[in-house]
Amino acid sequence: MKIEVLLTKTHFFSMMINELFSNPLILWYEQNKRDLPWRTTTDPYYIWLSEIILQQTRVAQGQSYYEDFVNSYPSVHDLAQAEEEEVLRKWQGLGYYSRARNLHFTAKYISEELNGVFPDTYDNIVKLKGVGEYTAAAIASFSFNEDVAVLDGNVYRVLSRYFGEKADISASKSKKFFQKLAQEALPQGQADIYNQAIMEFGALHCKPQNPYCALCPVQTSCYAFDKGEQENFPVKTKKIKIKKRYFHYVILEQEGKFYLNKRVKKGIWQNLYDFFLVEHKKELNTEELMKELIQEQVPIANAKVVKQGEQYKHVLSHQHIFAQFWHIQLENTNFNKQGLELFSYKEVEELPKPILIANHFSEFFEE
Template sequence: MSNSKVFANQLINWYEHHKRDLPWRNTTDPYKIWLSEIVLQQTRVAQGLPYYEAFVNQYPTVFDLAEASETEVLRLWQGLGYYSRARNLHACAQTVVKDYNGKFPENFEGLLKLKGIGRYTAAAIASFAFEQPNAVVDGNVYRVLSRIFGMENDISSTNGPKIFESKANELLDPARPSSFNQAIMEFGAIQCSPKSPSCVLCPFSSTCFAYNHNCIDVLPVKTKKVKVSKRYFTYVVFRAGDLFCLKERGKKDVWQGLYDFHLLEAKEIQDIENVISLLNELGLRNCELGTLSKIYEHVLTHQRIFANFVEVKLPHDQMEQLLKITDQLSLYSIEQIRELPKPVLISKYLEDHIF
């Protein structure tokens, strides 16, 4: 028996005894598998599971999802982050319905043509739904292969992912691609974890390169670090009675398609004098200005956002003037705001001060 076959057998045997019971593992429906994979991108299972269940309940078929509006999809996605995933999810569903009669392509190459589906997701759907022999490669797989086989290729380099994908396909059991792929990802998630892996209980400890060379913490190799920029937001919350001004965010920044308040962005947090200057520029002098809120912090992959808020109460004639000057703003009641898709940062403020 080849070394690859031995490895696959050991891995799948471990999986059968230790796998978690997750709903997307109990189906071969490509729609539900695709949905789970998109939800779980850069998301922990515990966080993603309720979102997966909510989408399956709200949109049980790809036809249901395709018929929804983007706003409705973003609203259901709210709080999960990486909102481009939700927009791509919706666009992909519409393509599958329009161009494929609601049936996902059954092979890796066909799946790659769909919006929001990369090599990992295509391999996952192809193997889990259609038992196609395509190996998945995600963060868990990088970790397992680099540690067990001593692969020191930089996963942030151009060629690194290709080398790992080739190794994973070499090890893949073509008779059981779904089981192998589920097994290696699960092994990386709960056994060969990023920190404090259970090496003593590992079935591969006797042959594991990293364990036997005391280099668990340095594999996989990743030299490029994500640069995180800081941004400073001051939100001006215009209101007239129980109506509030919000706007839909544009396409060339974070939170595209979500709703927030009038924004002042600068190189540092703004003080109340900056807000007064804005009100003067807009000709809004007959208003009631509140105090600045605490600073809310929100961390994204490439950005760290610091934001504070100030409420400005306007009489109705001044509100009409504001809406004529700033055509992006619209009035919403509290009930309407609850239904709008919003960044977590905005939701936290609303919960603290409005709702």
């Protein structure tokens, strides 16, 4: 009896949510959705590519990368056969390069171990390297219409505002709570369109600032609108700790070639190339930098400082990097430091590099 009552309550709750919330969002989506290339396919390989590219990336920025990947690697086998350096080079400018390394690793796994067949259930998709719960839910629902709700920043915002849920989204226990709520709001059999709808609604309509409440299809039953508390949702108390780092990049040139280092250690920009780096806990002036170079046994005795650049602030999610570049021409010498290799200008242009390096290298030499 108790179970029956609970089921009835759950069923009734779902019906109410569908009528007041989920169905209006689907209708809104059909009338307002952006025309995006990954929305015209259900191929899990393309959906996966788009989802990995769009993590932490704006649609406007990610679209050209998506198109480039689809054109260069039309199948998972094509991506699997590419060199990792080529994939990283294509990724240049998107940041979070571990995504590209995992993408390549997983393509190889699907191509070689699964005969190119993408897993077709959430439980199997989530096991792939580089695929988290959100991405697995997106692929499982968009490609296979599996009834599994997505939960990303947009969904947190829409759900918390609409239902007036004040659980702190930076607390891990809240994730379970919101995941359950998201699942309850999902109309059975319509996961593909509903998941797209709620994310698009959060991105375009129920925006972080100045949501379009006056024109909102769910306004009459929205808690935050009713209380005038739109700006208070979602509740997030934990602030990200930002670390400051000071990078002094020395573009060491010798007979028209440049010394670069492949960053093999774990951390930001792994497997990308950068110039000779002096990292210090504070900003160094040229004199202090020269002392550091001498300590590092860089042969600067007869070297010429050609140019010193401005300091740039490069913002990553957990780090702010204050970077400055020096261009130094070395005399013909036997400078030999582990990890450093000489490359021609053209080769430097083609190597996978952090966008900070790519931009400033061309700026330095374009005059």
